Amino acid sequence: MGLRLHNTLSRRSEDFHPLEAGRVGVYGCGPTVYGPAHIGNFRAFLFYDLVHRYLEWKGYQVRFVMNFTDVDDKTIQAALDDGVSLQAYTDPWIDRILEEADVLGIRRFDLHPRATDYVEEMLELVQRLLDRGLAYTTEDGSVFYDISAFPAYGQLSGRDLDQARTGERVSADEYGKDDVRDFAVWKGVKQEDEEVGAAWDAPWGRGRPGWHLECSAMALAEVGETLDLHIGGEDLIFPHHEDEIAQSEGATGQPFARYWLHVKHLRVEGRKMSKSLGNFITVGQLLDEGVFPAAIRHQLLSSQYRSELNFTRDGLEASTRAVKRLLAFEDRIREHPVAPDAPPTSLLALSDEATEGFTRAMDDDLNSAGGLAALFVFVNRVNAVLDEVPALDPGERDRAIRVLESLDSVLGLLEVGRRSRIVDASLREWVEERIRARTSARDRKDWGAADTIRDELAERGIVLEDGAGGTRWKWEEDAG
RNA sequence: GGCGCCGUGGCCAAGUGGUAAGGCAGAGGACUGCAAAUCCUCUAUCCCCGGUUCGAAUCCGGGCGGCGCCUCCA
Numbered sequence: 159m160g161l162r163l164h165n166t167l168s169r170r171s172e173d174f175h176p177l178e179a180g181r182v183g184v185y186g187c188g189p190t191v192y193g194p195a196h197i198g199n200f201r202a203f204l205f206y207d208l209v210h211r212y213l214e215w216k217g218y219q220v221r222f223v224m225n226f227t228d229v230d231d232k233t234i235q236a237a238l239d240d241g242v243s244l245q246a247y248t249d250p251w252i253d254r255i256l257e258e259a260d261v262l263g264i265r266r267f268d269l270h271p272r273a274t275d276y277v278e279e280m281l282e283l284v285q286r287l288l289d290r291g292l293a294y295t296t297e298d299g300s301v302f303y304d305i306s307a308f309p310a311y312g313q314l315s316g317r318d319l320d321q322a323r324t325g326e327r328v329s330a331d332e333y334g335k336d337d338v339r340d341f342a343v344w345k346g347v348k349q350e351d352e353e354v355g356a357a358w359d360a361p362w363g364r365g366r367p368g369w370h371l372e373c374s375a376m377a378l379a380e381v382g383e384t385l386d387l388h389i390g391g392e393d394l395i396f397p398h399h400e401d402e403i404a405q406s407e408g409a410t411g412q413p414f415a416r417y418w419l420h421v422k423h424l425r426v427e428g429r430k431m432s433k434s435l436g437n438f439i440t441v442g443q444l445l446d447e448g449v450f451p452a453a454i455r456h457q458l459l460s461s462q463y464r465s466e467l468n469f470t471r472d473g474l475e476a477s478t479r480a481v482k483r484l485l486a487f488e489d490r491i492r493e494h495p496v497a498p499d500a501p502p503t504s505l506l507a508l509s510d511e512a513t514e515g516f517t518r519a520m521d522d523d524l525n526s527a528g529g530l531a532a533l534f535v536f537v538n539r540v541n542a543v544l545d546e547v548p549a550l551d552p553g554e555r556d557r558a559i560r561v562l563e564s565l566d567s568v569l570g571l572l573e574v575g576r577r578s579r580i581v582d583a584s585l586r587e588w589v590e591e592r593i594r595a596r597t598s599a600r601d602r603k604d605w606g607a608a609d610t611i612r613d614e615l616a617e618r619g620i621v622l623e624d625g626a627g628g629t630r631w632k633w634e635e636d637a638g
Numbered sequence: 639g640g641c642g643c644c645g646u647g648g649c650c651a652a653g654u655g656g657u658a659a660g661g662c663a664g665a666g667g668a669c670u671g672c673a674a675a676u677c678c679u680c681u682a683u684c685c686c687c688g689g690u691u692c693g694a695a696u697c698c699g700g701g702c703g704g705c706g707c708c709u710c711c712a
Contacts (some may be wrong), residue, residue, distance in 0.1 A: 168647090169642090189712070202712035232710070309653090317641065317708075369710085391712030396641095398711095421712065422643085423705095430705080460661075461651060466644070466705070473650060476662035483661085486675065515659090519652080530650050531660035545669095545677050605671060612673090623674050630675085 161216060163387075164464060164523045166418035167314055167393060169196060171523055174417065175384040177614040182218045184209065185377040185415070187390035187398070188270070190227040191251040192236045196438030197469055198431050199255075200262060202391050204458045204522075207264040209419070211522055216476045222267040223380045226252050229356050230369050231272050234471045237354040245274065245352045250436060257469060260440040261451050262458075263574035269380055273372040276356050280367045280375040282342050284360070286409040292334065299346035299363020300408075305339050308404045314418060316395035341401050342368040370401035375413075378406060388415035392422050424458075424467040444474075453477040459526040459569065464524035480534075481575045487537045488572055493627060495551035505543060505554040512536035516565050526569070533565050589620060593629050596622075 161174040176182045186206040189199050206224060213220045227233075228248040237247035252272065259266075284301055287293040292307045307313050347364040351357040356366050367375070377385060383406075390399060399418065408416040425431060431438050444454060458476035461467045512532055521526025540558055544550075566572040592611055599607035612622055617635040 187712075190710085195712085198694050205712090230710080315641080315707085328652060343664075386673050393707070393711055396708065423707095423712070425705085456661090457650090464643090465651085466651080470650085472662085476650065479663095483675095490676075519659095525652075527650095527661095534660050542677065600671080603671075609672080621674070624670075625675070626669095632674095 161212075161521045162523055163417050164417060164424055166420050169316070172417070176218070177384060177416065179218060181216070182220050182386045183381040183384075184213075184222045184387040184389065185373070185381050186222070186267070186388075187222040187373055188227065189255065189533075190230055190232060191248045191255065192230075193251065194230040194440045194442060195255045195258065196431065196440050197426065197444070197458075198391075198438065198453075199426050200258070200264075200441055201263050201424045201463075201467060201469075202542060203263060203459050204455065205421045205463045206267070206389055207259075207570070208463075208524060208526060208568070209387070210265065210267060210458065211570070212524060215564075215568050218619050220268075220387045221381060222375065223269045223271065224267045225373060225376045226255075226270060227372055228252070228371065229366055229372070234354055234356050234366075235301055237356075238350050239617075242354070244356045246439070247354070248272070255440070258445075261445065261574075262441065263451070263570040271376045271380060273367065273376065276372070276375045276379060277367065278345075279379045281358075281360055282369050283371060283375050283378070283405065283409055284362075284367075286345060286361070288406065290408060292404075292408040293343055295362045296335070297348070299344075299360075299365050300342055301344035301362055302335050302340040303343050303401065303404055303408070304338065304442075305341075305390050305404065308408055310407070311400065311404050314400050314403060317396065319620075341370060342395060343371045343405060344368060353614040354515050370398055373398070373413075374402045374405045374409075375449065377402070377576065378410065383410045383412045383414075385415040387417050387419060388420070390417045392420045393487050394595055395420055406453065419463075421463045422466055422467050427471070428468055439469075449474055450478045450481065450575070451577070452481040452571050455574050456481050456530075456571055459530060459571075461527050462523070462525045464523070481571050483576050484533075484571055488562060491540060491555065491562070494544050494555060495549040495627070496555050497554040498552065500547065500549045500551045502551060503543050503547055503554060505540065505550065505558045508536060508539045508543070509557050512561050512565065516568075520568070529565070529569065533569065536561070589615065589631055593622070593631065597629060 161172045162169045162171045170415055184206075186202075188203075189195050195203075206222075210220060210222050210274075214451070226248075229244060233244060233248055237244045240247055252270075256270070283514075284293065287303065288295070288301065292303050292305075293300050293303050344360060344362070345365050345368060347357045347366070357364055358366065377388070387478030388399070388402075395418075403414050425432070426439060441454065445451065453474050454477075457469060457473050458467070460473070460477065512535065515535065516529045518524040519532055522528070562572070592615055596608050596611040599605075599611065615622060615631065616634070621632050621634050623630045623632070
């Protein structure tokens with residue numbers, strides 16, 4: 159059984175088959191870079207990362223693009239407030255978001271285009287819409303998409319156009335639209351736009367691109383006329399994605415995206431979070447507080463992407479413990495003795511079961527919670543085996559390690575968790591010398607001396623664990 | 639008002655017709671000089687009511703409760 163995805167277009171789970179066998183083109187809507195990205199943004203990015211990793215794990219050749227929206231009302235306003243150019247304002251935010259993504263183990267996608275680098279493509283797109291009679295210009299140099307000319311409008315969000323409320327809270331006449339539901343593909347220039355360098359010449363008048371147009375242009379240019387997958391937050395279904403469809407299909411005559419995936423919003427400590435409410439927490443804040451990056455990753459993956467996720471401090475602690483357990487397990491199996499004549503165990507069967515269970519869960523609309531469960535079942539079972547046998551067959555052990563690595567190449571928990579354990583060589587030598595001294599004290603049953611050394615190490619945040627194979631040490635914050 | 643989602647043990651979270659995965663926390667036990675780590679065992683009938691069915695957490699109806707989108711937003 160293969161991958162099935164819940165397609166927003168049909169509101170059902172469908173078998174996933176890319177247009178071209180073996181190759182997948184994906185476009186994920188990135189953030190508007192007018193400030194730090196919050197944890198909610200990262201739920202989405204981390205989901206993109208999961209899609210990216212899982213598709214590759216399944217053997218697809220993936221082309222994955224996630225944009226940055228660096229020109230819109232908010233970025234312009236923010237640049238204006240700071241008295242700098244648009245680019246000078248947005249650059250640092252883009253860098254910061256990428257850095258935080260790195261910390262969480264979100265692998266870079268194939269391309270991270272920024273809207274302002276695609277103005278040429280946008281101009282072409284607008285021209286095509288005008289040529290096809292799908293858009294009209296207004297006196298101030300704006301261009302609007304004529305929704306009445308695109309009958310399929312509303313198919314993604316499932317809304318009845320005639321029912322749409324008109325007028326209220328929308329500055330309908332701001333740019334001189336024919337119909338309030340029409341949306342801007344190009345906005346006539348304003349003084350503020352010029353001040354921050356957010357204005358470009360166009361045949362129909364100087365101005366700047368509309369938000370929805372940006373994504374259409376980047377997706378068409380960098381992924382192709384028909385995307386296999388288009389991903390975004392649930393809030394983007396309407397109007398953003400609806401408008402992208404209208405523009406893209408209006409211009410190309412081809413289906414824009416075959417499968418649409420939408421990530422549910424998360425909550426923080428039980429409350430809704432949004433930029434406009436100002437109660438967002440950022441990854442930077444969490445890291446400053448000493449939160450284990452892998453724990454953030456774990457919590458964000460601990461529920462399926464279409465279900466609500468409540469991001470909490472308690473949850474973070476639970477996730478920290480869970481990840482540490484995984485790290486301890488990895489150490490344990492890697493260090494477990496092997497012997498050529500070791501009797502066979504159930505490791506091979508357990509390895510197969512883990513891979514099957516993981517695949518079953520992930521194939522079912524990317525159920526990362528189920529995937530995680532499959533991994534932990536594996537941990538429990540293998541631990542039990544390691545308790546039983548003093549030595550493993552080398553082939554069996556390697557197989558189990560490979561499965562662990564394989565599942566983690568998608569989940570990324572060990573990958574991120576391991577990073578916080580890097581130590582320099584001289585420190586390692588000193589610690590190991592102290593451990594040897596303690597071991598000889600213990601051999602003499604000089605418990606006083608042994609405990610003194612343990613305390614000495616503890617003062618430096620190092621925790622010792624005595625096991626059958628000798629004494630191991632860890633950083634206190636990494637210990638269980 | 640329109641469209642939609644959810645309600646599983648103390649907390650988090652899978653499971654969509656065949657008798658409840660997993661994580662965290664808790665209890666008891668094994669191991670240990672002490673400890674840590676690890677392992678073993680234990681703790682749920684799935685918001686309520688009614689219906690369909692041999693059989694439902696899973697389907698249908700009603701109720702109660704939480705939430706999202708409809709406007710910039712992942």
